[in-house]
Amino acid sequence: xxxxxxxxxxxxxxxxxxDEIDSEDEPESKGEPNGKGTQKKEKVVAEPPPKPPxxxxxxxxxxxxxxxxxxxxxIHSEIVKDEVFNAFYELWPNKFQNKTNxxxxxxxxxxxxxxLSKIITDWTGSEEWFLKTEKLAELRKExxxxxxxxxxxxxxxxxxxxxxxxGNKCVVAKKSNKMKVVSFLKEKTGYSVSPDAMFDIQVKxxxxxKRQLLNILGIVYRYKKMKEMSAAERKANAFNYRMLxxxxxxxxxxxxxxxxxxxxxxxxxxxxxxSVAELLIPASELSQHISTAxxxxxxxxxxxxxxxxxxxxxxxxxxxxxxxxxxxxxxxxLFGAEAHEIAGLRKERxxxxxxxxxxxxxxxxxxxxxxxxxxxxxxxxxxxxxxEGFGRADYFLVGKDxxxxxxxxEKVDEAYxxxxxxxxxxxxxxxxxxxxxxxxxxxxxxxDIWSIEPVILP
Numbered sequence: 001x002x003x004x005x006x007x008x009x010x011x012x013x014x015x016x017x018x019d020e021i022d023s024e025d026e027p028e029s030k031g032e033p034n035g036k037g038t039q040k041k042e043k044v045v046a047e048p049p050p051k052p053p054x055x056x057x058x059x060x061x062x063x064x065x066x067x068x069x070x071x072x073x074x075i076h077s078e079i080v081k082d083e084v085f086n087a088f089y090e091l092w093p094n095k096f097q098n099k100t101n102x103x104x105x106x107x108x109x110x111x112x113x114x115x116l117s118k119i120i121t122d123w124t125g126s127e128e129w130f131l132k133t134e135k136l137a138e139l140r141k142e143x144x145x146x147x148x149x150x151x152x153x154x155x156x157x158x159x160x161x162x163x164x165x166x167g168n169k170c171v172v173a174k175k176s177n178k179m180k181v182v183s184f185l186k187e188k189t190g191y192s193v194s195p196d197a198m199f200d201i202q203v204k205x206x207x208x209x210k211r212q213l214l215n216i217l218g219i220v221y222r223y224k225k226m227k228e229m230s231a232a233e234r235k236a237n238a239f240n241y242r243m244l245x246x247x248x249x250x251x252x253x254x255x256x257x258x259x260x261x262x263x264x265x266x267x268x269x270x271x272x273x274x275s276v277a278e279l280l281i282p283a284s285e286l287s288q289h290i291s292t293a294x295x296x297x298x299x300x301x302x303x304x305x306x307x308x309x310x311x312x313x314x315x316x317x318x319x320x321x322x323x324x325x326x327x328x329x330x331x332x333x334l335f336g337a338e339a340h341e342i343a344g345l346r347k348e349r350x351x352x353x354x355x356x357x358x359x360x361x362x363x364x365x366x367x368x369x370x371x372x373x374x375x376x377x378x379x380x381x382x383x384x385x386x387x388e389g390f391g392r393a394d395y396f397l398v399g400k401d402x403x404x405x406x407x408x409x410e411k412v413d414e415a416y417x418x419x420x421x422x423x424x425x426x427x428x429x430x431x432x433x434x435x436x437x438x439x440x441x442x443x444x445x446x447x448d449i450w451s452i453e454p455v456i457l458p
Contacts, residue, residue: 042091043057044056044057044060044061044064063085063088063095064088066095067095067449068095068096068448068449069085069088069095070096070098070099070449071098071099072098072099072100072101072297072298073100073297073298073299073318073321073322074098074100074321074322075294075316075318076098076296076297076298076318077097077098079294079339081096097448097449099441099444099445099448099449100319100322100435100436100441101298101299101300101319101436101438101441102300102436102437102438102439102441102442103300103304103436103437104437104438104439105129105130105133105136105433105437107278108281108304108307108308109130109307109308109430110130112277112279112281112282112308113281113282113308116173116282116308116309117130119173120136120139124138124139131439133433133434133435133437133439133440134434135434136430136431136433136434137431137434138431139427139430139431140427140428140432173282174282174283174285174426175195177279177283178199178283179195180283181193181199181279181280181283184276184279185245185267185269188269188270189267189268189270191267193243193265194241194243194265196241197241197242197265198240198241198243198285198286199243199245199283199285200244200245200284200285200287200288201280201281201284201287201288201310202215202287202288203277203281203287203301208395209295209296209396210290211290211291211292211401212246213380213398214290214398214401214402214405215246215288215290217360217363217364217367217402218405218406218409219244219264219266220366220367221359221363222242222264222409223260224363224366225239226239226260234263239263239413240416242264243265244264244266245280245284246266246267246268246269277301277304281301281304281308281310282308284305284308284310285311285416285426286310286311286312286313286333287305287310287313288313288314289301289312289314289315289317289318289320290313290314290315290335290401290405291314291317292315292337292342292396292397293316293336293337293338293339293341293342294317294339294340295317295396296318296320297318298318299317299318299319299320302314302318302319303319303323303436305429306323306327306429306432306433306436307430308430309426309427309430310426310429311332311333311422311425311426312324312332312333312429313332313333313334313335313409314332314333314334314335315334315336315338316334316336316339319436320332322435322436323432323436326432326433326435326436327428327431327432327433328428328432330425331425331428331432333408333409333411333412333415335401335407335408336397336405337397337400337401342397345397346395346397349393349394350387350388350393352387354387356399357399357402357403359403359406360402363402364381367380367381384399
């Protein structure tokens with residue numbers, strides 16, 4: 001038996017033997033969990049019918065025994081209070097807090113992106129920014145005006161009226177970081193990719209809610225449409241040459257067939273780890289954080305990408321919500337249903353009211369056609385169909401969000417055509433990432449939860 005379901009001789013300390021568990025109509029108690037009248041979902045110990053052993057609900061036990069409960073992003077903390085532990089929140093509202101995650105700028109900018117680090121130091125006038133990340137916010141001061149000249153190999157940015165009051169002229173180092181990735185991919189995968197392509201990257205562990213499938217179906221849609229167009233039509237439709245990099249810890253798949261020279265290159269990077277991330281993230285220009293809204297607790301790779309001047313495409317989920325607030329709505333590509341809509345959308349689906357977008361149906365049939373080899377994709381495509389049943393009914397709303405996703409990708413293409421605008425967006429992402437330092441997170445835990453003061457080193 002697992003710890004979560006093991007019978008305990010000390011159960012009587014947690015619950016009275018006279019307490020009836022199986023009544024869902026008992027009034028809510030404002031006293032202690034497992035007291036008389038406690039709602040079923042509040043119980044620390046439960047007796048599933050008909051007569052199995054009592055089960056210890058570990059999450060409930062932790063809420064009762066702990067002195068603080070926190071989510072790791074604002075939206076996550078609200079879900080914890082409103083849905084997951086609502087009865088406990090009403091009982092002990094002061095116990096619940098938010099502590100948004102963070103990452104260290106010393107690794108994720110200063111170490112892995114030394115060229116960008118130098119630019120930030122020049123702009124802010126000192127190296128204080130990697131200890132006091134609020135300095136990054138100085139990059140977005142309203143009195144700064146950016147004159148950006150796009151050249152073949154690099155971008156020159158002239159900053160007027162910032163930092164030390166003098167104009168600073170710096171080279172944005174994205175191209176050199178992309179060159180490092182080009183070499184790495186050739187050595188690691190055998191693929192040759194162009195450093196002139198937009199680097200569109202998704203790095204996530206494999207899970208349905210993170211929706212790698214949405215990304216892949218979006219790539220298939222893009223590939224199909226570009227195959228159907230002439231070169232002139234592609235240019236007229238503002239399709240950018242993209243290197244789509246899908247990096248995960250574990251995945252076995254082939255993308256050989258989805259290559260279109262000078263239009264699209266799809267590369268799977270195997271054995272993703274921190275060292276690989278330190279190469280990919282500084283080179284990224286667009287990063288995908290596209291989970292079903294309400295299902296990502298926070299995410300931290302989104303913070304790393306933003307720190308490195310990468311623009312995010314994503315849903316209002318996890319830390320995306322706060323990143324978008326900090327970098328500015330115009331500097332974040334938003335799509336998809338929101339967390340408060342998800343339950344209703346699933347109910348509509350169960351009632352047979354969902355009507356799939358024709359473009360989504362087109363992509364599914366294209367995948368089924370055999371163009372990507374002899375593998376039978378019926379089970380995978382079938383998981384996106386139907387209205388109910390295990391492994392059916394598109395629980396993670398890939399079909400619902402697909403039209404919004406591809407329309408948002410069209411906005412990405414349009415923005416990338418204007419490199420002056422894109423570079424300003426990139427700078428605003430770095431500037432807005434100041435909040436997402438782990439220094440801030442650790443300080444909040446120490447102050448608000450543990451009530452401890454920093455130790456001043458001699």
